[in-house]
Amino acid sequence: SPVDRSGVWRFRDLLPIVADERNIVTLSEGNTPLYELPRSAEALGLDRLLAKHQGMNPTGSFKDTGMTAALSVAKEMGYRWVACASTGNTSAALAAYAARARMQSLVLIPEGKIAWGKLSQAMDYGALTLQLRTDFDGCVQVLSEVVRKAPVYLLNSVNPYRLEGQKTPAFEIAEQMDWSVPDHVIVPGGNLANCSALGKGFLEMKSLGITDKLPRISVIQASGANPLYRSMMANGGEHLEPVEANTRASAIRIGNPASWRKAVRILRETGGWCEEVNEAEIALAKAEIGAEGIGCEPASAVTLAGLKKLVQKRRVASSETTVLLLTGHTLKDSDYTIAYHRGELLREEEAAPLKPEIELTRRNT
Ligand code: F0G
Structure with a gap:
């Protein structure tokens, strides 16, 4: 049935949702690919880097x-x-x-x-x-x-029901890795629901004995929309001060995230980190994911930009496996992509300080 083909509903034994099967509204969501990112892995000196592409869902996110x-x-x-x-x-x-x-x-x-x-x-x-x-x-x-x-x-x-559905990519990641889990999962942070939902999925699998460990879940924010990052730096996530948000990664332009307490809990329970990345770092990382033949929207690219920082800080070791959560399809925001490749996206002072560590892409004009 269509219900059994859905990447969400085939896990319905793990969803506390009382839905009469006739009420299930599905578009065959989930069952998204887990791609290797071999070029980025090589450039960063990592044995294995993967991308769970949630942009390959019916509406592209x-x-x-x-x-x-x-x-x-x-x-x-x-x-x-x-x-x-x-x-x-x-x-x-x-x-x-x-x-x-x-x-x-x-x-x-x-x-x-x-x-x-x-x-x-x-x-x-x-x-x-x-x-x-x-x-x-x-x-x-x-x-x-x-x-x-x-x-x-x-x-x-x-x-809460949305979070139940959004925890299922955690199950799929484990399934696609033969019921093991990666060392790291890296997620973009906006309203901070998604990191919480995925964390819930991984915590539940571990407590049921389906998997034997938790990945470290890290959240990456745009530096222009970074209330969680600031809160972690200032007071370890005890208190969050809303900010005036501004970033070209419009999906995560959020100054007062609703689910920040849940996100802090997931960072603590899994031992992950919160990082911020600037506009030039996001744009370059997005071009690099494009150059792998995969692509994503700007908000998703913060994950690769953030991974570079975690590698620099020696929080991610070369032998560890990382999964980037790509949240949206590259066609969602084609204006951004075209502007970047024409050299019209970043102001000169934004682009100038960036020394690409990964020589993957040449800008087209
Ligand atoms: N990536 C994309 C592509 C998004 O659309 C969003 C959020 C996020 C990441 C952040 O996820 O909010 O759970 O931390 N988009 C919401 C929206 C806010 O209205 O579409 P989050």
């Missing part, structure tokens, strides 16, 4: 694994409307799964601050799409007012 779970619950509970605030990928996934469930969807996005590919998806799948003259954090505030007044099911990443 990791959000689909969470949305299939949450929309199924929404359908079971009899909701007619679902809604989210988003930097683009959540809104695309929500719109698609709501359409499949024959439900109405409302998405609030920050005007001019999301990639066109994502905006076009929300429209294509038929969401009521509102661009607000604010940032992501402002959209979250407006939406919390809306759901107080209307019978709308809120599907932001604090929704």
Whole structure:
């Protein structure tokens, strides 16, 4: 059945979601590839570097694994409307799964601050799409007012069912490694739900005895949107001060992340780290992932940029295996890619200090 082919629902024994099978809303999500990154591995002196490409999901991002779970619950509970605030990928996934469930969807996005590919998806799948003259954090505030007044099911990443779906890539990674786990998993950090969900997946596998250890889960933020990084540096994650966020990796342009406490817990329990990477480091890493014949969106490329720092600091050893979590497809934000390769993305002072350690790509003009 379509349910058994889904990379999320084939693990339903491990999901505390009471869904009558007839209410399951699926687009055959999950079952994404785990790619080798041989050129980057060689350049960094690592024996093995892998990329779990969640951009290969039906709407092109990791959000689909969470949305299939949450929309199924929404359908079971009899909701007619679902809604989210988003930097683009959540809104695309929500719109698609709501359409499949024959439900109405409302998405609030920050005007001019999301990639066109994502905006076009929300429209294509038929969401009521509102661009607000604010940032992501402002959209979250407006939406919390809306759901107080209307019978709308809120599907932001604090929704626990989304996290249940988003933990399943952890199961797939282990499965694809013959039920072992990597030494390191590296995840981009925005609203900080995804690192928490994956951590939950790895913790559950270990406590069930399916795997025998935990990977160190590290979170990488853009330096212009780095509230978790600052919090870890300043007070070890005891307290988080929201920041005014700005980065060209628009998916993770978030200053006040909802799930930061969960993220800190995962960093502590798995022994991972939080790093920040600047705009030039992100752009170069994205080009390098492209040069492997794989590609990803800018927010996903922070993982490779962050790995370079962890290798420099000798936190990742050459004999250890690392999995980068690539969260979005390269076609999500083609404007970024074209601007970079034309030499129009970075200001000269941003690009100048960067001495590429990996000689993989030549910029095209
Ligand atoms: N990578 C991509 C491509 C994303 O779209 C997001 C988040 C993240 C990483 C960060 O994940 O928030 O769980 O830490 N996108 C959300 C959205 C905020 O609205 O699409 P996170």
